[in-house]
Amino acid sequence: MGQPERIAVLGAGSWGTTFAKVLADAGNDVALWARRPQVAQEINETRCNDSYLPGVELPERLRATDDAAEAVHAAEFVVLAVPSQTLRENLAGWQPLLPADTTLVSLAKGVELSTLKRMSQVVAEVADVPMERVAVVSGPNLAKEIAAGQPTATVVACPDEERAVALQKACFTSYFRPYTNTDMVGIEISGACKNVIALACGIAAGLGFGHNTMSSLITRGLAETARLGVALGADQMTFAGLAGLGDLVATCSSPLSRNRTFGERLGRGETLAQAQEAAHGQVSEGVKSCSSIRQLADRHGVEMPITDVVHRVCHEGLEPGPATAELLGRERKAE
Ligand SMILES: NC(=O)c1ccc[n+]([C@@H]2O[C@H](COP(=O)([O-])OP(=O)(O)OC[C@H]3O[C@@H](n4cnc5c(N)ncnc54)[C@H](O)[C@@H]3O)[C@@H](O)[C@H]2O)c1
Numbered sequence: 001m002g003q004p005e006r007i008a009v010l011g012a013g014s015w016g017t018t019f020a021k022v023l024a025d026a027g028n029d030v031a032l033w034a035r036r037p038q039v040a041q042e043i044n045e046t047r048c049n050d051s052y053l054p055g056v057e058l059p060e061r062l063r064a065t066d067d068a069a070e071a072v073h074a075a076e077f078v079v080l081a082v083p084s085q086t087l088r089e090n091l092a093g094w095q096p097l098l099p100a101d102t103t104l105v106s107l108a109k110g111v112e113l114s115t116l117k118r119m120s121q122v123v124a125e126v127a128d129v130p131m132e133r134v135a136v137v138s139g140p141n142l143a144k145e146i147a148a149g150q151p152t153a154t155v156v157a158c159p160d161e162e163r164a165v166a167l168q169k170a171c172f173t174s175y176f177r178p179y180t181n182t183d184m185v186g187i188e189i190s191g192a193c194k195n196v197i198a199l200a201c202g203i204a205a206g207l208g209f210g211h212n213t214m215s216s217l218i219t220r221g222l223a224e225t226a227r228l229g230v231a232l233g234a235d236q237m238t239f240a241g242l243a244g245l246g247d248l249v250a251t252c253s254s255p256l257s258r259n260r261t262f263g264e265r266l267g268r269g270e271t272l273a274q275a276q277e278a279a280h281g282q283v284s285e286g287v288k289s290c291s292s293i294r295q296l297a298d299r300h301g302v303e304m305p306i307t308d309v310v311h312r313v314c315h316e317g318l319e320p321g322p323a324t325a326e327l328l329g330r331e332r333k334a335e
């Protein structure tokens, strides 16, 4: 496969716009689909997506449209950049438009409520394509830092190694370094679970706790993430990589993380509704994924104590203080 000439990115939020910029900076012609026509118009006229990435100039090779058919026309890669719980519905609408043999790339980090499927499973099912045509991108990738050109690495995973390499080539720039992987389960479980652990870290920060607490949550969070992943067939080593530990550390530590920020509001005593209002419609995937991941863990007999208390704080009225006491008071055990 040579350098792709056309790539579609469907979803012009923080990460969709940023990843579209990366692809354009890598030399591709990128069509970015925005749900709202005024966002597409603003990007084309001002080279800026002010609602999501204020102050970031977007390259000329990136053009925006609100017409999904126009965006995906003859695209070698179709990148799906919408929130995980909306992916099924959005993709069902796009499915008839998809070019034959295009690689479908999911950027979403979540586990679907009700079906408990990973995003690649949702994509393969709804687009009616074999898993070999589905790829994911996941890593320590806070959109605003990448949009500012700060150096970072990531993982592009696909069961078909040749497609993974083609995607790696398509998004390789001087500031964005992608590594390939074929462990879809490990990469996707890492990406979904780190949002929940970031909520826990945010809650702890909101309660006034410091680095020892964060570090304990990150480390035990990684342990429960790996337990679930391995039960689902992942390679244990994936969790020590960029999409595992790398993304977990970035998301749990950064004030740019929406999940961590959301958790901090809960820890300070705000209700779920208040924290949601403050997020101004931007997605904190962990708030929903804590429930689906918890159910997935139950189904496979895996203990995920941090995920369990995050779910109960978010959805069952458990207060952050007693949640902390409950985690610390669990039965003593070996590491
Ligand atoms: N922002 C980041 O730093 C980042 C980095 C890596 C991965 N991700 C993941 O990428 C996915 C998208 O995140 P984002 O940051 O671009 O989110 P966002 O909230 O900034 O943007 C979401 C985009 O999806 C569109 N959309 C389409 N249908 C929608 C619907 N029914 N409801 C809401 N929005 C809808 C919105 O218009 C918007 O353009 C998430 O799964 C997130 O975890 C985000």
Ligand SMILES: O=P(O)(O)OC[C@H](O)CO
Binding pocket: 109, 139, 140, 141, 142, 143, 195, 198, 247, 250, 251, 256, 257, 258, 259, 260, 283, 284, 285
């Ligand atoms: O802002 P968050 O919490 O959705 O995290 C963004 C990215 O997933 C970090 O890699």
